[in-house]
Amino acid sequence: MYKRILVPTDFSKNALNAVRYALDLYAKLNCEFYFLNVFKLENYTTDSLIMPEPGSAEYEAAKAKSEENFVRLLDMLALHHDNPKHIYHTTSTFNFLTEALKQMISEKDIDLVVMGTKGASLTKGVIFGSNTVNTMEKITECPVLAIPQDTHFSTPKEIVFSTDYKSDFKRKELSYLIEIAKMHGAAVRVLHVSKKQILTAEQEKNKVLLSHIFEQIDHSFHTLSEKKVANGITAFVESRESDMIAFINHKHFFFASIFSRPLVKEIGYDATVPILALR
Incomplete structure (x- = not known):
């Protein structure tokens, strides 16, 4: 059975980096990759009635320009990512x-969305551009994996899974991790x-449940x-030079509290590892 992975691209260096990361991450699995380009029209704005x-x-x-860019992308992948386990599809569309x-x-x-991240106009201290933030907040149908710029x-x-133990865990929502x-x-x-160092009884129960769910993998x-x-x-x-951060995006406030732009500027954190938002 093929895993279906959707990768939006604007054909930028940042987007290409996300494509390569996705292909390498799932190199061992049979996958269908759906590359999506939402093209723009110079004379059209969202305020226009036409x-x-x-x-x-x-x-x-x-x-036509979008489709030409896809031809170049597929040619490049044929040279550098020729994996018989992978099938590629392309879609060019005009939409939000x-x-x-x-x-x-x-x-x-689709099983998973993988996209590159880019700060607004590459502003220092801003990890995610608005497209990435909107996607991670609004796409609730499947997990979203965000790949920071220049992360090869x-x-x-080692994957860091952040949790407050306040919600029940389900195997399905943790399956991608x-x-x-x-x-x-x-x-x-x-x-x-x-x-607070001490967990409530409910949190302790959820921690035990999580340990059972992770029993087949190395965890601590x-x-x-x-x-x-x-x-x-x-x-x-x-401090540990971990390779990925994952969390379950139950509520928008949790996502915003960690990755909102003002907070990122305040702590000066330059994202260097992918972020996996689970559902």
Whole structure:
């Protein structure tokens, strides 16, 4: 059975880096990769009441340019990523990125979205561009893996899974994390960042449940006493040179509290490891 992975691209260096990372991460599995380009029209804005029609000169020219870029991308992949386990598909469309992603996820039964991250205008201290933030917050149908700019693939040996133990865990929602760990022999380090060292009875129960779910992979539990969750995760990842961060995106406030732009600027954290947002 083929795993179906959706990779949006604007054909930038940053997007190409995400493509390469995805291909290398899943090199051992049979996969269908769906590359999606949401092309733009120079004379069209979202404020315009006139929607560009397929068949118009401007629309067809933009679509043709997108398709030409895909030809170049596939030629490059044929030279450097010739993997018989992988099948490639391309789609060029005019749409809002989130809507295009949701449509593809539904139509192709996508398992995972992988995308590059880029700060707004490469602003120092801003890890994620608006497209990545919107995608990680609004795509709830499947996990999203965000690859920071200039992060080249190396076999992940340690994945940090951040949790507060406040919600029940389900094997299904952790399946992608476990799959990656098994594929690459990676250890999962469960990290709880909190000012309170003592867990409630409910948290203890969920911690035991998590231990059972992770029983087939190398894992350990860690606690940091830190006022700010982001500071704790950052310090832990940097001190151990971990390869990936994962968390279950139950509520938007948790995602925002860790990766919002003001907080990222405050702690000066330059993301160097991929972030896996599970559902």
